[in-house]
Amino acid sequence: MPRGMHKSRTLRRVFVKTPGGKTTLHYRKRKPSKAICASCKKQLAGVPNERPYKMMTMAKTAKRPERPYGGVLCSPCTRKLLQQKAHQSVEEKK
């Protein structure tokens, strides 16, 4: 029987294969939610969702795409935004 504290679903369950060949149940803390695009709310690619202690050990370049608005907007939304800005600059010059 699991311990009382393990009966609730606060912790996520991970099946771990031991060196002896048995599978045991481990309890781990849940991961934070996945990053989403600020405009279209889709999940962002290339942005890991790990617990803060793991994110701290990662390099900055491993945590978001290396482009303007990387880690905030998805790539199609970034393109649209930059296109709009380019059009605006053209119109202002006219």
Added chain:
Amino acid sequence: MSIYEIGRICVKIAGRDAGRKCVVVENVDDIFVMIDGDVRRKKVNIRHLEPLAEVIKIADKASHAEVKAAFEKLGLAVWDKKSKKQTERPKQIRKAKKKVVEEKSKKEKKAETKSEQKEVKKETVAEVSVEEKQEVEELSAGETVEAETKEE
């Protein structure tokens, strides 16, 4: 003729250089063009570019130096390679070794001290003997003097 003619100023909208201005330097084919300016000089898909109204006069396959001169006239920034100089490895400087005095074994030490003591003793003995001899001489001299007086 496509809009991406040589000298057309564009904005890059994809990748690391997104949002930066560039100029078309060479038409590779229908899809790809060579760009230079405030971006890394490279071949790009025209779908990654957004054309602007300006077209500058520039030679076909212009070098980076020419593009740089043209961009500086327009007052635009130019991407330059930041080639790093190889830094020298920090060399470990060895500390000058202290001259290690070879520790003599106990026997040798003892022998040395003993020999020194002996020498000291010898010297004292020699001094003493010299003094005694002098005394003896003096005494003998006195005796001779006494003998001489008796003879008289």
